[in-house]
Amino acid sequence: MVMGSLPEQVDMAVVGGGVGGYFAAIRAAQLGKNVALVEKEKLGGHCLNYACIPSKTLIKISDLLYEVQHAEKFGIHAESVSLDPKAMYDWRMGVSKKLEEGVAFLCKSNGVEVIKGTATFISSNALQLTNGTTLQFKKAIIATGSDATQLKGFEPGSNVFDYKQALMLNYIPKSMVMIGAGYVSVEISMLYAKLGAKVSIIARSDILSKFDREAVDLIKAKMSELGIKIYAGVSPVSHDSSSVTLSSGEKIDAEVIVVAIGLTPFTEGLGLGNTEVQLDEKGFIRVDNTLMTTDPNILAIGDVVGEPLLAHKAMRQGLIAAEVACGQNSAYDNIVVPAVIFSDPVVALAGTLEGEGIKVTKFPLTALGRAIALNTTNGFVKIAADENNIIKGVEIVSDEADSLIGEAVVAIEMCATLEDIADSIHPHPTYSEALQEAAEAALGRSIHYFYGK
Amino acid sequence: MKEIKFVDVGEGITEGHVRKWLVKDGETVKEDQPVVQVETDKAVVNVPAPVSGLIKQNVPENSNVHVGDTIAYIGEASELQSAATKPAAPQQQVPETQNMSVKAREVMATPAVRKLARDLGVDVSKINGTGPEGRIIENDIRSVAHGEVLQSRPIPKFSEVLEEQHEGEVERIPLSQVRKAIAKNMEAAWTIPHAAHMDLIDATDLFDVVQKEKQKVQEEFGVNLTFTPFIIKAVLEVLKENPRFNASYDHEKLEIIQKKYYHIGLAVGSPSGLKVVVLKDVDKKSIIDIAKESHDLSDKARNETITLDEMRDSTFTISNIGSLKAGFFSVPVINYPEVAILGIHMIRDMPVVKDGKIVIRKILPYSLVFDHRVVDGAEAVKFGNSLAKYLEDPDFLEMLG
Numbered sequence: 124m125v126m127g128s129l130p131e132q133v134d135m136a137v138v139g140g141g142v143g144g145y146f147a148a149i150r151a152a153q154l155g156k157n158v159a160l161v162e163k164e165k166l167g168g169h170c171l172n173y174a175c176i177p178s179k180t181l182i183k184i185s186d187l188l189y190e191v192q193h194a195e196k197f198g199i200h201a202e203s204v205s206l207d208p209k210a211m212y213d214w215r216m217g218v219s220k221k222l223e224e225g226v227a228f229l230c231k232s233n234g235v236e237v238i239k240g241t242a243t244f245i246s247s248n249a250l251q252l253t254n255g256t257t258l259q260f261k262k263a264i265i266a267t268g269s270d271a272t273q274l275k276g277f278e279p280g281s282n283v284f285d286y287k288q289a290l291m292l293n294y295i296p297k298s299m300v301m302i303g304a305g306y307v308s309v310e311i312s313m314l315y316a317k318l319g320a321k322v323s324i325i326a327r328s329d330i331l332s333k334f335d336r337e338a339v340d341l342i343k344a345k346m347s348e349l350g351i352k353i354y355a356g357v358s359p360v361s362h363d364s365s366s367v368t369l370s371s372g373e374k375i376d377a378e379v380i381v382v383a384i385g386l387t388p389f390t391e392g393l394g395l396g397n398t399e400v401q402l403d404e405k406g407f408i409r410v411d412n413t414l415m416t417t418d419p420n421i422l423a424i425g426d427v428v429g430e431p432l433l434a435h436k437a438m439r440q441g442l443i444a445a446e447v448a449c450g451q452n453s454a455y456d457n458i459v460v461p462a463v464i465f466s467d468p469v470v471a472l473a474g475t476l477e478g479e480g481i482k483v484t485k486f487p488l489t490a491l492g493r494a495i496a497l498n499t500t501n502g503f504v505k506i507a508a509d510e511n512n513i514i515k516g517v518e519i520v521s522d523e524a525d526s527l528i529g530e531a532v533v534a535i536e537m538c539a540t541l542e543d544i545a546d547s548i549h550p551h552p553t554y555s556e557a558l559q560e561a562a563e564a565a566l567g568r569s570i571h572y573f574y575g576k
Numbered sequence: 577m578k579e580i581k582f583v584d585v586g587e588g589i590t591e592g593h594v595r596k597w598l599v600k601d602g603e604t605v606k607e608d609q610p611v612v613q614v615e616t617d618k619a620v621v622n623v624p625a626p627v628s629g630l631i632k633q634n635v636p637e638n639s640n641v642h643v644g645d646t647i648a649y650i651g652e653a654s655e656l657q658s659a660a661t662k663p664a665a666p667q668q669q670v671p672e673t674q675n676m677s678v679k680a681r682e683v684m685a686t687p688a689v690r691k692l693a694r695d696l697g698v699d700v701s702k703i704n705g706t707g708p709e710g711r712i713i714e715n716d717i718r719s720v721a722h723g724e725v726l727q728s729r730p731i732p733k734f735s736e737v738l739e740e741q742h743e744g745e746v747e748r749i750p751l752s753q754v755r756k757a758i759a760k761n762m763e764a765a766w767t768i769p770h771a772a773h774m775d776l777i778d779a780t781d782l783f784d785v786v787q788k789e790k791q792k793v794q795e796e797f798g799v800n801l802t803f804t805p806f807i808i809k810a811v812l813e814v815l816k817e818n819p820r821f822n823a824s825y826d827h828e829k830l831e832i833i834q835k836k837y838y839h840i841g842l843a844v845g846s847p848s849g850l851k852v853v854v855l856k857d858v859d860k861k862s863i864i865d866i867a868k869e870s871h872d873l874s875d876k877a878r879n880e881t882i883t884l885d886e887m888r889d890s891t892f893t894i895s896n897i898g899s900l901k902a903g904f905f906s907v908p909v910i911n912y913p914e915v916a917i918l919g920i921h922m923i924r925d926m927p928v929v930k931d932g933k934i935v936i937r938k939i940l941p942y943s944l945v946f947d948h949r950v951v952d953g954a955e956a957v958k959f960g961n962s963l964a965k966y967l968e969d970p971d972f973l974e975m976l977g
Binding site (some may be wrong): 452453454456457511513536537538540 | 684685686687690691694695697708709711
C-alpha cells in the first residue's frame, strides 16, 4: 500500500477502494487529476476480497472435484480423490492477495495516493480522515458500496456467518443452512454441496424468485441431484449451535448458518449530513445519469447508488463519474447491465425477455454438438427481438454462459439484429454457436433443431 | 392583439438574427411600417407591422430567432398589458450534461455514437437516424450538430484537421449569418469540379465607347456608365450561342437544367460579406436599364437593404474585381448550382503586337471558371473567343451605345 506523505488538498477524493472506487481513481489520474483514494480495509473491496472473485475461485474448485467424482461415464474412476480444505483456503486467500497487490500497484503507477482509514465529510469540500488529516477536495466520489444485510436473531456469531465469512472457511462443514434465496445463496449452496456439505436453503417463497422459471427449474433439478433441500414458504425462527428452527416447527441440522438475504448500501459514518447529498427512501444515494449527487461537488457510484448491485456496473460508473468530475460529457446511459448466476448450470441474462412486440425464441443445448460431447446439454439460449428483429434480450443457461453473454451485451448496445448474429460466423464447435442458432431459429431457419413447419 | 412572428421566408432559412429595433418598445406604429430589422443567411429583412397599434417587443437586439418565434406583439395598450411576455426567443441548444437525460433503451445508437452526441451537445432521443432500421449513425450526429438536416460529406472537426499552437494572442469571432451562408454555399460549390479558361480581350474599342457615351448618359439618364452593362450584353449573346453555360446541374438525376431565360448575377461586396445581386431578363433590357439597375442593386447590397427576391434565380454570374482596380487572373468559385462564372479584371494599357507593330492597347484579362461535369475546355475556349468577338466588335458596341 502506498503510504506517502498525506495530501491535504487534492483535485479528487475517492471514498472507498472497491472496484468502483479504484476504477474512478485511476481514470481521474489518467485525466491528469491529483487523486486520493481512501480505503478502510482492502483495495479491491468486497469484489476481489470477499465476494465475486473468491466465490468464483471456490466454485471452480468444487466443480473440478465434483466432475472428477462423477466422470464414470467418461471412463474416469477417481475413488481416491480427496480435498484438502486448508490448501483450498490458502489458494483462495492467495488469489485475493495477489489481486489486491495488483490494484495497489496500478494505483501507484497512475499516481493515485492511497490512504488507509475511514473518511467523514465535514463539508462539501473536505473529508476528515481517521489518521487526523483533513482532506480538502474539489470533487469527491463516494464508492462505499454495500454490506451484507443482517437478520434479527441471526447476527454473525460462532456459527452464524454472512456471505463473506462463508467464503473464508478452511474446512467443509457437515451441514450448512442458507437463509435467503438470491443468487449469492444459490452459488454458495451449490459449491458447498459439491464439496460434500449437506445444504438446506430457507426461502420465503422460492429460490431466484425474480428469474426466468425455466432456468430456475434446471438449477433446482441440479440442486436436488446435489442433495440440497429447499424449505420454501417458511422463515427461520431461532437457532442453536447445531440447528435452525423454522416457523413450521421443523428443525434443520446446521453446523454452519449463512445469512444471505441481501445487501444494504453503506453510508454509515460518512457524514453526509454535512453535505447536500440526499438519500432515497431505500437508503441509496440519489444521483442523476451523470452520477452527480444533489451536492454539486460530490458524485457517487456503484452499490451505494442503487440497483443493480453488481461489480461491473460499479466499474462502468466509476469511469463515468471520474470523467464527469473532470469535465467530460460522459453519462451512464448503458442499455444493459448483464447479470450472471454462477450456479450449475450457469445462468446469464442481458436485456429483457418481455415487452410489447418482443418475441422470444429458445434453442436447447440438446441440439448443440459441443454440449453433447461434454455432457452439458442441461441448458438453452433464449433470444428476444422486436418487430424489426432488433435484439432486446438474451438469456443463456449453459457452461460458459458467463463469458458468452458478453457477445449479447455488445449486440444489444449496438442495436444489432437477429441477422447480425445469425450471419456472423461463430467458431465451431463452441457454445457460442448456441446464440447463433437461437438467432437463426428466431428467423425461422434453425439448422440443428426442428421447430416444426 | 396580434403576434409579429419571424416567418418562413423560404430558401431554407430557419434562423435569423435580430439586428435592430426600428421602433421603441411601446411605440405606436402604422400598418406596414417597418418595426424590426432581422438578418438572415441571405439578407437583412425589415419586418413590417401587420396592423396599426402599439408595439411590445419580445426579443432583445442581437438575439437569434427561429422561424415561428414571436418577435413582438402589436395591439391596444390594454391587450398588451395582459399579454404574458415570453422569455427571449429560444437560443441555440446549449449542451447541459446534467439535464440531458438519455433514455438509452429507446435510442438506436451505439455507445460510441451516444458519447459523440453528448460531446457535440446533440440530444440523440430527438433524432431520426439514417442508418439501417433507423439507427443513428455518427454522421447523423455531426449533421445535427452542424445545424443541418442531412450531410452526405462529413466535415472533419476543426481540431482534427488543424492543431494550432497559438503562440500569440488570438480572438475567436463567431460567424455572422451572412458569413455562415457564404461558407455553406462555398462548401456546396466545392463539390463542383472546377476548371478555368483564361485569356485577354482587346478592350480598346469598348473603352472608347464608354468614354464617349459616359457624359451623355450621365446627363440624359443620371447614370454612371461603366464597362459592366456592355459585358453583360456581350455575355448574353454568348450564352445564347452556348446555352450549356446558362444552366445548372442536377447531380441526383444526372440531368442538365438548361434555362431559357437570362438572369445575370453580379457579385457585390457588402459590409456583411459577399452577395450576388440578380439582374432579371437582361435580354429584355436596354444597356441604360442594365446600367441603372446594376447600380441600384449594388447600392442596396452595400446598404444592406437588398431583398431576397433581388438575390435569387441567377442563371450565370459575373464577378467583376476590375472595379476594385485589381487582378490579372483570378479563379472565382462557381455560384452553386450554376455551371460557370466569369471573372472580369482591371482593364490596363499593355503593349501588344498588331499588324506587325507593337502598339499600346487597353487589355481586359478574364477567367471563365466552369463545371467540368457539364462543359469541356473546348466549349469554354469557344465561349471566351465569342466574348472577345463581341467586345472587340465596334459595330456591336455602337449598336448598344
